[in-house]
Amino acid sequence: MPRQVRRLAPHDWFAERLLAVLSGQRPVHSLLGLTVGEAYEQLVTLAPDGPLRDRLRPVLRHCGRFHPGPGVIEAFARISTGDRVSAMAFRLEQGPDRRWRCAAVEVQGPRQ
DSSP states (O other), rough: OOOOOOOOOOOHHHHHHHHHHHHHHHHHHTTSSSTTHHHHHHHHSSSSTTOOOOOEEESEEEEEEEEEEEEEEEEEEEEEETTTTEEEEEEEEEEETOOOEEEEEEEEEEEE
């Protein structure tokens, strides 16, 4: 029996990609074309010495979302790195081509 592949919801997919970029596991340009507005510049600023860069690999613990209107997702993620917890918030907007793109991202650094 073929194994079914579960498609991630847009907010989960972007949370994983954003975490990979902000923790230095992937280059910022891997999200080029998947951002709109100032989001790419925000990533360029956050990624080099962001709060998610650590010798331990950060883990996405929870991701949630809110739909303030059609074609918009405001998402939040809880990330753990060892015994520290960080928060990430981001906004996704659906374009006329029906593809989701990140429009904004914020990270609150680790707390013990």
